[in-house]
Amino acid sequence: MPVHRPGTPRRSRWSAAAVLLSVLSALSLLLTLPGAAQAADGDDTPARGSARMGQGVVEHDGQGSLPPSGDAVQTEGVDVSSHQGNVAWSTLWNSGVKWSYVKATEGTYYKNPYFAQQYNGSYNVGMIRGAYHFATPDTSTGAAQANYFVDNGGGWSRDGKTLPGALDIEWNPYGAACFGKSQSAMVTWIRDFLNQYRARTGRHAVIYTATSWWKQCTGNYGGFAVNNPLWIARYNTSPGELPAGWGFHTMWQYTSSGPTVGDHNKFNGALDRVVALANG
Numbered sequence: 001m002p003v004h005r006p007g008t009p010r011r012s013r014w015s016a017a018a019v020l021l022s023v024l025s026a027l028s029l030l031l032t033l034p035g036a037a038q039a040a041d042g043d044d045t046p047a048r049g050s051a052r053m054g055q056g057v058v059e060h061d062g063q064g065s066l067p068p069s070g071d072a073v074q075t076e077g078v079d080v081s082s083h084q085g086n087v088a089w090s091t092l093w094n095s096g097v098k099w100s101y102v103k104a105t106e107g108t109y110y111k112n113p114y115f116a117q118q119y120n121g122s123y124n125v126g127m128i129r130g131a132y133h134f135a136t137p138d139t140s141t142g143a144a145q146a147n148y149f150v151d152n153g154g155g156w157s158r159d160g161k162t163l164p165g166a167l168d169i170e171w172n173p174y175g176a177a178c179f180g181k182s183q184s185a186m187v188t189w190i191r192d193f194l195n196q197y198r199a200r201t202g203r204h205a206v207i208y209t210a211t212s213w214w215k216q217c218t219g220n221y222g223g224f225a226v227n228n229p230l231w232i233a234r235y236n237t238s239p240g241e242l243p244a245g246w247g248f249h250t251m252w253q254y255t256s257s258g259p260t261v262g263d264h265n266k267f268n269g270a271l272d273r274v275v276a277l278a279n280g
Contacts, residue, residue: 046173049110051134052081052103053208054253054263056171057233061212064236067254067266075099075267075274079132079253082112084261086121091260093125099267099274101166104131104153107139111152119153123161128278130156130163132208135193138172138179142192146200156201156280163278166206166231167193170213183219190218194228203280204228206250214243221245229277231265250277 057063076096080087081103092100102118105111112118115131122129133149135142154165169190172179178186190207197205207224208231214220222245229250232239239252251265258264267274 045175048174049106050082051106051136051173052083052263053079053101053132053134053168054170054233054235054256055173056177056213057210057235057253058256060171060177061210061234067237072268073270075269075271077101077251077265077267077274078258078261079103079263079265080114080118080261082114084118085114086117087114088260089121089125089127093127095260097127097264098271099128099130099163101130101132101163101265102153103168104133104165105145105149106134107136108144108148109139115153128161128163128274130166130206130278132166132168132206135167135169135190136172136174136179137169137181137186137189138175142189142194143196146193146196150197150200154197156203158279160275160278163274164203164205164229164280165197165201166208167197168208170209170233177213178217181217183217183221186217187219187221187223190224194224206231208233208251208253209243210234211241211243218243 075098077099078092078097079101100122102115102122103112104115119129119131131149131154133145133154135145149165156162156164167190171177181189194205197203204227206229210233220243222243225245230242230246231251231253232242232249233253234240235255239249242249249268251267253263253265255264256262
């Protein structure tokens with residue numbers, strides 16, 4: 001039988017278990033941080049904050065040919081995020097781009113570090129511009145995200161050059177397509193965002209989405225069409241089928257492979273209609 005000699009520290013039989021428990025607790029805490037789980041698993045889930053408008057379109061809806069030119073009076077626009085960095089706005093303006101949207105925020109945890117150059121730069125060359133918010137309905141409430149958006153670049157003023165904010169609601173790049181919400185819960189989340197944005201700015205926000213996502217994740221809800229302009233995502237020769245309620249689209253993101261900035265859009269009308277939307 002082992003004998004404990006005086007002056008020799010006694011080792012607890014629980015010390016090894018205590019150390020192991022401490023390590024496991026620390027690892028569990030680490031895995032709750034955004035992006036940690038996917039990093040541990042070694043998959044290719046993008047980092048939080050990196051989402052951009054239209055990120056899921058090609059994967060889920062595919063991609064066809066570019067739309068024909070000259071079929072109707074439309075006004076060319078672009079949308080940008082931190083992926084574009086400092087944008088060559090003069091080049092875009094000279095190529096015929098007259099309006100733009102800039103990613104301002106995502107969730108309640110991310111602000112575009114290039115927002116000032118992109119938002120002010122487009123304005124300075126003469127474009128009518130607005131800001132958009134990438135929604136993450138699984139991380140916080142719609143109202144909280146609307147407030148975060150307005151407080152960090154998503155506001156509006158009647159200066160003839162500022163478009164109402166846009167809610168980018170589409171496939172979740174970080175997990176389940178519908179962010180873990182039922183169709184009714186998703187409609188409620190969107191309504192809360194839109195109502196709070198309206199309360200803060202006096203404007204109805206634009207809704208950016210794809211018809212297939214809208215059908216899957218809201219049950220093709222048609223109740224927002226009365227007040228909220230539709231920005232439809234479809235990379236093909238036409239906007240195709242629209243979500244329920246909307247008889248027409250206001251904007252159409254038709255490609256992610258433009259010459260200067262990838263994401264190009266058409267406003268459904270001449271430039272004076274873009275100005276009209278800006279003025280409310």
